[in-house]
Amino acid sequence: MLKRNLVVAAAAVFAVTSLAGCSSKKATATSDSWSTIEKQAKKEGKVASVGMPDTWANWIGTWSDIKSKYSIAHTDTDMSSAQELQKFKQAKSSDSPDIGDIGLNVAPTAVEQNLVTPYKTKYWKEIPSWAKDKKGYYSAGYSGSIVFITDTKNVKAADAPKSWADLAKGDYKVSIGDVASAAQAQYSVLAASYANGGSENDLKPGLDYFAKLGAKKRLSTVEPNIQNMQKGELKVAVMWDFNALNYAHHIDSKRFKITVPTDGTVTSGYTEIINKNAAHPYAAKLARNFILSDQGQINLAKGYARPIRSSVKLPADVEKKLIPQSEYKKVFHVKSNEVWNKATVKLGQQWQDKVLGSK
Incomplete structure (x- = not known):
């Protein structure tokens, strides 16, 4: 699986900075209210991801919950981190992926290349400082x-x-x-x-x-x-x-x-980045928020990934899947x-x- 070989040579691939064009559909940085995001995401009705396949960290649980709760359909194309950034950079607005999952060490490249939009979510204060960008361009969902x-x-x-x-x-x-x-x-x-x-x-x-x-x-x-x-x-x-x-x-x-x-x-962590030119920007923000919700964090733990929010109480059977913190x-x-x-x-x-x- 491509996702399991997270290629981190992205900075070398994108050694020369080029700015991605802005989509007329993109949501504003962090100013949207939750009610606006939810309403507009439901209207968009779809979210397209890259590098977030069903079998990695139990993403299938999250995509299923989002579909059930918000009637938002999901598609994914599995690829490495470098390929994700390349896809963000090259795709036109109409078919641009909305959200991707990359290693934290790759995230600065995405910011430098002006490929992502900031969104801090409801849970921003609970994300450790080492796991997020101060301006909200990225924050880890799991570690x-x-x-x-x-x-x-x-x-x-x-x-x-x-x-x-x-x-x-x-x-x-x-x-x-x-x-x-x-x-x-x-x-x-x-x-x-x-x-x-x-x-x-x-x-x-x-x-x-x-x-x-x-x-x-x-x-x-x-x-x-x-x-x-x-x-x-x-x-x-x-x-x-x-x-x-x-x-x-x-x-x-x-x-x-x-x-x-x-x-x-x-x-270290993996961050769910939102494409600056996302075809479904509000659905991407909704997905990022859900990933950091209690249920989203539990879904990741079911796939053996440790939730980034330490306050989340995992069910006993899910907790047993992980190596004891001690x-x-x-x-x-x-x-x-x-x-x-x-x-x-x-x-x-x-x-x-x-x-x-x-x-």
Whole structure:
């Protein structure tokens, strides 16, 4: 699935800024009242998304609820983050997608390219500062954290790594994915950097860490996706917790051991951006608001994603789907999505030079 390979080279793709034209149908920034949004959204009767397929983070639950509650039909075209921004940029008003779901590290590119419109929703004050743009151009709907997942058919459960230090001492191969293009892989480098004293401003500790694994021929070239996991081609993989939980659930939860690195993980979010030239701008705002509502947040949790609003009370059966919060011992949040956005553009080449070049 394209969504699972969130391409974050968008800043490189859009290195030269070009402004998207304004649609005559677009809603004003954040001045619309909720009654106006609801009334106009129902009149539009449709919302078109990109990168928000039914099977990702249980989006189907949200789209079904919106259709039932507001009589708004939904369509989606699955694509990567970079492709979403390209679609926002190129599509004409009549067929422009209304809303998309991209990693926070890509969001500054969307703002720089003037592709999105701001809307803070009813829940703005409950969104953590690290997860939103001050002007409302983006705010995360859910979060994920980097974890390890061990296939106990290939590695003894007792040897499953509980920390980056453990991972470094193992004798199994580690799958991380394509650092040049996948957000999950790039956040994995950031997590390793953080655990070893770095940050989005200093990725050298993470690159050095993986270079040592590469020198020992411990980096696997097998993509950490559900198909390869099912075939038993992975030993230990580094990925988002919601992907790990989802994959394990669909294959065999008892077969996989998921651990949160005790010496440092990164928590980041995914934001639902509204196209500046949306064909159905009010339906897009309504959808973004619903995603952040209690029911919308519960829907995401059913798909193993952690709600961005910590005040939402999850039903007991849904809460059990998630890793207990107590297991996240040491968590890092990117302090500047703008700095991280620029760092990811260079990371693919740095990985090639410093990590793969060491093999």
